[in-house]
Amino acid sequence: MLNTAGSTRESEVRRVVFASLIGATIEWYDFFLYGVIAGIVFNQLYFPSHDPLVSMVLAYATFAVGFVARPLGGIVFGHFGDKLGRKQMLVLTILIMGVATVLIGVLPTYEQIGVAAPILLLILRIAQGIGIGGEWGGAVLMAYEFAPEDKRGYYASIPQIGLAIGLCLSSGVVALLSLLPEAAFMSWGWRTAFIGSVVLIVVGLYIRLKVAETPDFASVKEERQELKIPFVELIRTYPRNILLGMGARYIDGVFFNVFAVFSIVYLSKHVQVDRTTALWLVCLSALVMVVTIPLFGKLSDRWGRPKTYAIGSLLLALVTFPAFMLMGSGSLPLIALALIVPFGIIYAMCYGPEAALFSDLFDVKVRYTGISFVYQFSGIFASGITPIIATFLISYGDGSPWLLAAYVVFAALVSMVSAMLIRPVSQMRTTLPHKPLRPSPVHTS
Numbered sequence: 001m002l003n004t005a006g007s008t009r010e011s012e013v014r015r016v017v018f019a020s021l022i023g024a025t026i027e028w029y030d031f032f033l034y035g036v037i038a039g040i041v042f043n044q045l046y047f048p049s050h051d052p053l054v055s056m057v058l059a060y061a062t063f064a065v066g067f068v069a070r071p072l073g074g075i076v077f078g079h080f081g082d083k084l085g086r087k088q089m090l091v092l093t094i095l096i097m098g099v100a101t102v103l104i105g106v107l108p109t110y111e112q113i114g115v116a117a118p119i120l121l122l123i124l125r126i127a128q129g130i131g132i133g134g135e136w137g138g139a140v141l142m143a144y145e146f147a148p149e150d151k152r153g154y155y156a157s158i159p160q161i162g163l164a165i166g167l168c169l170s171s172g173v174v175a176l177l178s179l180l181p182e183a184a185f186m187s188w189g190w191r192t193a194f195i196g197s198v199v200l201i202v203v204g205l206y207i208r209l210k211v212a213e214t215p216d217f218a219s220v221k222e223e224r225q226e227l228k229i230p231f232v233e234l235i236r237t238y239p240r241n242i243l244l245g246m247g248a249r250y251i252d253g254v255f256f257n258v259f260a261v262f263s264i265v266y267l268s269k270h271v272q273v274d275r276t277t278a279l280w281l282v283c284l285s286a287l288v289m290v291v292t293i294p295l296f297g298k299l300s301d302r303w304g305r306p307k308t309y310a311i312g313s314l315l316l317a318l319v320t321f322p323a324f325m326l327m328g329s330g331s332l333p334l335i336a337l338a339l340i341v342p343f344g345i346i347y348a349m350c351y352g353p354e355a356a357l358f359s360d361l362f363d364v365k366v367r368y369t370g371i372s373f374v375y376q377f378s379g380i381f382a383s384g385i386t387p388i389i390a391t392f393l394i395s396y397g398d399g400s401p402w403l404l405a406a407y408v409v410f411a412a413l414v415s416m417v418s419a420m421l422i423r424p425v426s427q428m429r430t431t432l433p434h435k436p437l438r439p440s441p442v443h444t445s
Contacts, residue, residue, distance in 0.1 A: 016146045017158045020139040022203065023094055024162025025169070027135045030101040030197050031066065031128055032261070033170040038063045039265045039387070040174070040275070041190045045109040046118045053395060056265075060387040062122050063261075066129035067376075067384025073133020074372030075231060081138055081368035082230040086145075089368075090138040091209060097131030098201035100124045105194030137372035140355035145215065145364070153305060156356040157297020163351065164289035167260055171286065175279035219364075230369040234362070238370060241361040241425070245371075246378035247418030248357065251313050252350055253382025254411040258404065259343040260286070262390040263327070270399045271330055281339050288344030289351075296352035305357035310419040312349030317412035319346060324401040350415070360424035382411070 043052075043059035073093070081089040104124050110117045139159045147155035170193070177189040234242070260282055267273040267281075300308040319342045326338035355371075362370035393403040 013143075013146045013148075013155065017143045017155050020090075020142045020159040021162050021165075023090060023135065024139045024159045025165045026094060026162075026197070026201060026203075027097050027132050027139075028163045028166025029169045030097050030166075030194075031132045032167050033101070033174070033193055033197075034066065034104070034125060034128065035063050035257075035261045035387075036170050036174050036264065036279070037190055037193070039262075041186060042121065045111075045186065046121050048110055053391070056391055057388055058118075060391060062118070062125050063387060064380075064384035065122060066125045066132075067379045069126040069129025070133035070376035070379050071373065073130035073135075074137060074376035075369065076130070077134025078137055078369035078372035079230055081134070081141075081372075082366060086138045086141050086368060089134055090142070091205065093131045093135035093138065094201060094205060097128055097135065098197060100127035100131065101194050101197045105191045133372065133376045136375060137368050140371070141359065141368055144356055144359045145367075151298075151301060152359070153300035153353050153356040154294060154298040156359060157294050157300075157352040160297070160351055160355055161290050161293050164286040164293060168283045168286035168290075171260075171264075171279045171283040175276050175283065178276045178279065230366045231373070234366040234370050234373065238362060238366070238425075241422070242370070242374055244418045244422050245358050245361050245374035246382075248309060248313075248415050248422065249354070249375060249378040250382045250418070251316055251408075251412045251415035252347075252354060253379055253384075254386050254408055255316055255343070255347055256351075257383050257386035258390055258408055259323075259339060259347070262387050263339065266390075266394065266401070267327065267335065270394065270401075271327060271335070273330075273332070273335065277332070281336055282343075284336070285339045285344035288340055289348050292345050292348035293352040296349045297356070300353035300356065305353045305360060305424070306419045306422040308353045309350050309357055310416045312346060312353075313412045313416035313419060315346045315349065316342065317409045317416070320405045320408045320412070321402075324405045328401065357419075357422070361422070363425055 038059045039056060042062065043055040046062075047055045047058035077089045077093060101124075104121065107120055107124070108117055139162070140156050143159050144152050144156040173193045173196075174190070177185055177193060180189045264275065264278045264282060267278040268275040296308060296312070323338040323342045326334040329335070358371040358374050359367060361374070389407065390404050393407060394401060397403045
């Protein structure tokens, strides 16, 4: 009887985790497709200028706006996720993200409708940001709150694979479309990558509608302990954890956007690597992460999330300069090594445990709001402006990457120190100024 119950429980956890993974993959595909296309297409079709640097910066500025919008999505959907439930918000966010992405695929260019084109592109990018801002927190919480407490690092890392698969899909699709003649790619080829996401959205909605609410939130609902304004309670009770979480997040955003987004432009323009080749190398690195993300998530259950994350941050600081040296060599095998080892393997040591690390910071009553705010608000400076900073640092250095490498190392050291100072909420409950939530019958939060 006990074995049957345990088997049913494990099957339910796996179903929920799979639904979270599929949804996260779709959201990240849509979001990062924009980043891959921004420096290749949008700078020419929506922000034409006599100065290529200005066009590039403007295109990446709209990319950054998506990150600025993400905290708004995180706060709004986090608020309702902590009051109404995780599942409802996940269905709504995937719809917002999907519609915005498809509309980008049919948007007229600057040449066709003038200044309205970049304005509409900006609005749709904001909608993408709002969608992903609310989606990420709900997806990882569905896995985290369904999982047994001693396996939360592992199960919460599985939706994180959605980033790797989404990046691989977006890079791979653009790489395939880049095989088209340049005129065809710029005219209609890139659009199919956006419009085609409608298929993924239908599949994701179907799967997500089949899962139940998490046991942790169901307990809150049953005991009527929902907070009127979760964000107020979050700021009042957890200011230290918020700051440390955002500090830890710094290297995640910086490293990802330098090695997965900006590297494509850097390699094609400054190292003279074919754009399609650069895209495939990023895609290969993302495929490696599909294996390494859950590996380090599982390791964090043994070592502890703060320790695992801090070690990963330190290793990223150590490999950054050697990675850029290898990229600058012009040798394709060395360039592949420079991307796969730092990005495909070491970066996963931070990104794998990250969802559970942030979830550990907050009580269940404010957890959706808390992890969404930490992840999305810090994304403005950690992720959104990184391609712009990278563009200026490379330009200032006349194509040399060393100033950019130094910036990445600085971010890594900030995150390492922040992670080392983190104390999970389970270690703080004796000092909290309010009575914590009574544990659910299934497992504690």
